[in-house]
Amino acid sequence: MIRLFVPDNLIAGEAVVPAPEQGRYLTAVMRLTVGAEILLFNGRDGEWRATLVEAGKRNVRLLVGARTRPQVAPPDLDLVVALVKRGRLETIVEKAAELGARRVRLVVTRRTNADHTNVGRLQAIAVEAAEQTGRLDVPEIVAPEKLDRMLNGWDADRRLMFCDETGGLPPALDAVRAAGGSSWAVLIGPEGGFDPEEGERLRGLPFVTPVSLGPRILRADTAAIAALALWQAAIGDWVTPS
Structure with missing residues (x-):
């Protein structure tokens, strides 16, 4: 079933007017007609079933029905990633959303070749990934910040997994399990x-917890996917509660 992220409060019996591009997607691309059902979420109220009650070229309206899932908090996991080429950065954002990161913070390091990116486009990619993966929230994409400034203001209660290529470090899975904690x-x-x-x-x-991602040097997008997956497998929501 089609899922859409909307900013509106979701209340049974209330109408929701999707954004124009969402309305065109429902009626022109997916060719839904009046009476069709979709799922809505807003990151606050859980997931709700909604019925298409108006499907015109200019006006599209949905009626909120019953809630299908209550809101649950995502893992307290951020991804901090240096700016890389656009295609790879877009892949990183998409996969971070799929793997459960609650926020993507963009960072500028001394060897970063660019100091800006289209944050709006990255946020749209995160929304689409959240819609497709069934999660109930959308990761926030934070505008680029210098690494030194970010570290100066870092919350010391949040562990930082540093994927270090220098070697001689414990494997990420072991290091994260040993460090414990829930905010990373x-x-x-x-x-x-x-x-x-x-x-x-x-x-x-x-x-900071320095870790190894194995004996090979990984590209940024591969490293991000591997590190997020290892964290989820170690202490994230892939772990079966004991």
């Missing part, structure tokens, strides 16, 4: 890796 972020550097001074600073911070 995964840090993925640029294609050229971190500057040596950046790496040295990261290793010296008390909230």
